[in-house]
Structures are given as structure tokens and as C-alpha cells.
Amino acid sequence: MTDKPTKRPRDAEATKARILSAAKKEFAKNGLGGARVDIIANQAKANKRMIYHYFGNKEDLFQTVLEEAYVDIRTAEQKLELEHLPPREALERLVRFTWDYYLRNPEFITLVNSENLHRARHLKKSEVIEVVSRRFVNMVGGLLDRGVEQGVFRPGIDPVQLNITIAAIGYYYLTNRFTGSILFQRDLMKDEALEERLAFNIETILRLVCVSR
Amino acid sequence: MTDKPTKRPRDAEATKARILSAAKKEFAKNGLGGARVDIIANQAKANKRMIYHYFGNKEDLFQTVLEEAYVDIRTAEQKLELEHLPPREALERLVRFTWDYYLRNPEFITLVNSENLHRARHLKKSEVIEVVSRRFVNMVGGLLDRGVEQGVFRPGIDPVQLNITIAAIGYYYLTNRFTGSILFQRDLMKDEALEERLAFNIETILRLVCVSR
Amino acid sequence: MTDKPTKRPRDAEATKARILSAAKKEFAKNGLGGARVDIIANQAKANKRMIYHYFGNKEDLFQTVLEEAYVDIRTAEQKLELEHLPPREALERLVRFTWDYYLRNPEFITLVNSENLHRARHLKKSEVIEVVSRRFVNMVGGLLDRGVEQGVFRPGIDPVQLNITIAAIGYYYLTNRFTGSILFQRDLMKDEALEERLAFNIETILRLVCVSR
């Protein structure tokens, strides 16, 4: 705070951050195998050597990018403060958030796809993941319990299955938007289509979870 | 059709078939970019040169594999004969079929993922796809109409959104089974888990479509 | 023998031979680590890809070169037909041969040096080596026995130690010819120096092995 609080010597942190950002983009665009280290280096306005210096190798860089992506979404979810909303609103908010997050962070989806193509080889080695994941499941579990208590949610719903379903109905639509647009011969990404889909997804989840009255 | 119905120049057709089969496997396992032409040739017990002879190049081979995959699933769907079942049973059957098909043909999912990573570049060039797709949407649309007519389905449901949702809840679970198993710390692929998921998916769709009574 | 007895299709064997020859040169000149695959390919008038096709990788190529070098010298030794000479002449012939071989095949020395720098990592994996080596030790052992029998060689000499010594006094002189020429301030490689050294070596071995009379 005294002398040079912000400026670091030749700014290693900034370089690392630029590399990570460029890597996320490139991995998202082309997958782990298709991504090019040269391109990452250029986009980061860094030297290829720096990537190996800071991140070891391409796979370790991918792992770091992936971990960061998971931590980011889980962190954002924690900020939703669902506890302060009535269960139904909270649930709707979660569906809406999930959809919006995927929409605004399309890299997340591609990274996850790539990781699954590689059988989660990198996530297996990660240590940060479990913690953030567990907290998330508990959050949804708590919401479900609260809803049941108040008589607005059906009892007996598995929070893991619900989580998966909420993710699925957004994720699938977006990851398969290219083939989908051809198969169904409509532009799945135009604004009205996106709004329509979100509404459909909210309806799907509410009908699944809420007691019919 | 008329000339030589039984006796084809057997070797050529067989070689093509072996190449296609090996290619589907390899593309599914490693994606378009990660697949190796050498490996396809070896697995097909064919010569690398044959691949180029019959299919032009790697991308064209991928396109052929992809088209075949879509034709296969659409053909199987047509055989369901949903028209002969009551709407509710027909809908459940469709959900069940979709799930089973993905489960038994995991290559389909990976091929589609790969194609979307490449922004449906190959599907765009395909001509066979539109036909089979349209027929499929009509089938589901017809089912919805019949269900509404009989008073068991809610009116106003978009068959495309429904299709996407039915696919999504199965597809997402299976394509993300590796990361999912780590995130949720359970084996998503053991028998009970699979049965449980199918039941959950049927419930999701029925609650979405059927009138609550 | 009928149609095209000598010419092979696009001559894979010739290419392999050219690669091996170029590799021997390059490895001898620069050691395993210092050798450049590019240079080997160029010198062999072959493509770099061919090296990997035929030999796997750089290390395997080195192993092949090394094995060939050992087989070559052991084969040449077998052709000496020491059995047909009186023991003393046979022994002298062996010393002379060893010296000449090192002199005419300087790559052999450098290859062996390089392999020892790498702790014989490649030779350990070789299967051909043991056979040819054993035959060689037996040859010298037989010669010693014969000399003892005839009363011209001292008894109790270990053939392995003798082998090593015969090799050592030639090998060391030649492998260290560069530093030696500076240290001793004479050109160790001029003709007279070479002749003088050979004579010295013969004297060394004969005095070591023969009975003094």
C-alpha cells in the first residue's frame, strides 16, 4: 500500500492472467487437441516459453483453465443468495442464472465437452473441484428441503438429478446450437428463440418440482 | 436394384463398410481433430490409400460417418410406431427409446459434439439430413396433436422444444458422465444410477406435457 | 531370381541403409544428444518422416546404429582365423587388428563413448549383443589356452582383462587424440606417431602375456 502497491516487477501476474485468458478462448474454440500453443502465446502477447514456464505444459494449462472455469461458475452460483428468496422464486432464479451463465460464457460448455472427450482425465487430478461442487449440491439440496417444508415442492426429489436436469436443458440447447439449427431449420440463437427456450426451461423445472395445485 | 441384386463387387463394398465402421469408432473416441487416419486404416484392415480413394479425405469421411449416424437414429425412431400407442404411452416410449439409443450408441453423442465444435460445418453440406429430420419433427408434432385432441396433453407445446428437451436430459447426463461422476462423487454409470435417471427423465417429460388432473 | 531380382519397390531397404549410414556418421560426430535428426535425414537424402517410420525414434535409431557397430567389429574379429596361427603371431595379429579397426572406424569409438555417457541404456535393451560378445571372449580365451599349452604364454591370465587391455591401449590413444596432442605437444595422429604407438602396444601385450625367456 505504500510504495508501488499495484505495479509488480515486469508483471508476472499480468502475463499469467493474459495467458490464461487466451488459453481459455483457444481451448474453448478448438478443444484440447485442436488448440495451438503458438496461438495462445500470440493472443496473450506473451512468449511460448512463458506458457511452459508458468504452466508446465499444454495439458496442465488446460487443467488450470478448466479448474478456473468450474470455480468461476460455482462462485457465481454462491452469490445468488437463494436462501433469501421464496423457494419457487429461488428455483426459477437458479434456472435463469444457469441459462444466462451458459449463454454469456460459452467457453465453459466447450471446455467441459472437451474434458469429457478426454474422460475427465484432468479433473480427476484436481483438488479444488470437490470442495466447490459439494457446496453447490448442498445449496440446491437446502432449497429443495425448504420448498418441501413450505409445501410448495414435491418431496423426494434428488438434488443431484435436479441439478443435472437444470443444466441439461440449457447446456444441450446451446452446445448443439449448430447442428440443431440445421436439423430443425430455425435459427436457435436469435433473441426470440433464446427467450422462448428460457421460458420453456423454467416451465419444465417448475412443473417437475412444484406441487400441482 | 434390378441388375445384380445379390452379387455386388463384394470386396469393395466390404472394404468401405469396414472403413466406415472403424472411422465411426475412431472419430467417436477422439473427435474429428484427434482421430488418426492411420488408426482408422489399421482398424479397418484396409490401406490408408483406400480411405482417400473411397472417401476423398478425412473431413469427407467424417461427414459420411456423421450422416450415417443421423440416418441411423432417425430410422430407428421411425420404427417405433408411436401412432399405434396411446399418447401417454407413446411419449414415454419415445423418452425411453432416446435414452436407450444414446446408451447403446455412445459414438452418436461424441460425433455430434465434435460436429458442433466445428460449428456444423459438415452437416451444412449434407443433403440427406433435412429430409429425415423433418419427418422426425412431424412425428412428434403429430403425437402432441393427438394427445391434445384426446385431452391428455397440454396444448401449445412446441414439438421442437419438446424434442430438444427429451434429447437434452439424456444426452447431457451421458456426455458429461466423466466430469459428472467426479463433481457429484457418484458413479453415474452403474446400473441403478442409469435406471434411476431414466425414471427421472420420464417423470420430467410427463409432468411437462401431460395435463395435471 | 526370375523377374526383378535386385530391384525392390521404391527401395525401402536402400533408404533404410542410407539412413543408418548417415546416422552412424552424425551420432559419431556429435554424440546421441548432439546429433540432429534433421541432419541425418538430409545426409541420407531421405525424409525425416522416414526415420520415424523405419526406426521409431532417435533413441531407437541410435540403438540400431550401436548394435550394428558392435556386430561389425565382432564379425571382423571372427574372420581373423587366429586358430591357424602360432599363438604369439595370433596375439600380435589381434593387437594389430584392434588398432587398425579403431583407426579405420573412428565412429565406433565415439558411439561407444556416447553409449557409456548414457550408462549403456540402449545396449541393455539389445538382444543381439550378448551372443557376439561371448563368442569373442571365447576366441581370446582359446588362444590363451593354446599358448599356455605350447609353453609360450604365461598361465592364469584372465581373457577378459586381456581383452580390455588390448582395447584400452588403442582406444584411449585414439579417443583422446585431441587433448593428448595438446597435452603432450605432439601430433599424435601423424603417420610415424601411429606406427610408433602400434609397436609400443604390441610390445606391451607381448611382454604381458608371453613367458620371458
Place this chain on the structure above:
Amino acid sequence: MTDKPTKRPRDAEATKARILSAAKKEFAKNGLGGARVDIIANQAKANKRMIYHYFGNKEDLFQTVLEEAYVDIRTAEQKLELEHLPPREALERLVRFTWDYYLRNPEFITLVNSENLHRARHLKKSEVIEVVSRRFVNMVGGLLDRGVEQGVFRPGIDPVQLNITIAAIGYYYLTNRFTGSILFQRDLMKDEALEERLAFNIETILRLVCVSR
């Protein structure tokens, strides 16, 4: 010598020494080409930049290490005080010393090998080497003269050839211990083997030099 006998700018000298020691190890292990500047810096607990500051570049560092190695062995040899021993004992002592020195300073051998691979490029530029070398040859020459005078050594032996032979029979055995152990299928480095070899070497030299009586 006079000015600041005890208190040197300690850190600088210590850093240089640590670098030299680490460099000797690394060069001995991997040769000039295979040695890594990073590793030397790390092992020396110094900064890579220091190496360039104190020694110019990698090759100059190698030259310094090499010179030091030669000075060390020549210095040790001078301490033998062969003049105070009877010729035969003095000669045996020299053979024994040479063997022991190689055994206890294996880096020396590898450094010399590496330098010869590079055609003594660095030694050529050195100025200290000639002095120490000449003194050494003179020492052996003096010993030979003394032995001849006393009637125990044969006349006419070239001290340079003798030097080379004494070195050769130890050096070769040790530098080729890895390939040798495989070729001869015995562990050349176990204690008995080493003792046996030393005895054999002493015998070889004594028979070569001493008059047969």
C-alpha cells in the same frame, strides 16, 4: 596475497565456487551438449544470470571447469614425491595413484571425453594447461631415467607412450564400465573386480618397463 589475506568479498567467491562445482557435476553427467544451464544454476543455488556474469557463457564455463580438472590431477600427481621412492615402487605408486584418482573423480574422465568429442576446442584456448602438462611428463621422464640408471628399467622407453598407457588401462576400463559390464556379463565395478583390475594393471606396466631378471 598480501593485501586482504583472510577477508574476501566472501559471497562472490563462494557463489563462483558453487557454480563451478555444480557445473563440473552437470557437465560430467551429461557432457557439454547435454548439460543444462538451468540445472547448474539451481544446483549451485545461484541465479542463472550469475553464470553469465562470472563466466561469460556455457562454453567458457566448460573451459574453466575443464582447466580446473586438469590442474587438479596434475597438482595431485606432483604431490606423489616419486623421487623419494625406489624406481619400481615409484612406478607402481604412479599406476596405483592414476587408477585411484579416476575411480574417485569420475567426472574427470567424462569431462575429457566430452572435450575430445569437441576436438579439444576449449583446451586449445587454454594457457594454463601446457605448463602443468610439461611438468608431469618431465616427472615420469625423470623416473624412467633414474630406473634405467639403476639397472631396473629397460632403456629407450618413451615417457609419453608410457604415460598414455598407464592412463589408458585405467581410463578405458572405467569409462566403458557400463558397456563392458554388459559385454562381458560381469559387474566390472564391484570391489573385487576393481582390485583385480588394479593388480592386472600394475603387472602390465611393470612387465613393460622393468628388466626381466
Place this chain on the structure above:
DNA sequence: TATGAATGAGTGTTCATTCAT
């Protein structure tokens, strides 16, 4: 004196594709 950041030119290796038979 000392150090972490940064780089350009390589280095082994891989791959889709074409050539010659």
C-alpha cells in the same frame, strides 16, 4: 551483487496426404 521475466531459434516428433507400382 543479484534476480525473475522474457525471447528466438531450434528440436524431436506427428500427421494428412500424394506418389509409384
Place this chain on the structure above:
DNA sequence: AATGAATGAACACTCATTCAT
């Protein structure tokens, strides 16, 4: 119809060395 040989462009990764502080 089928095949082994050959290639050029690219790719992940490395290294000695210099820059900036």
C-alpha cells in the same frame, strides 16, 4: 482394387541467452 514409400507442413516443447529492475 490395392499397397508401401515418401513428403512438407505443423506441433509441442526446450534452451542458451538477454532484458529490466
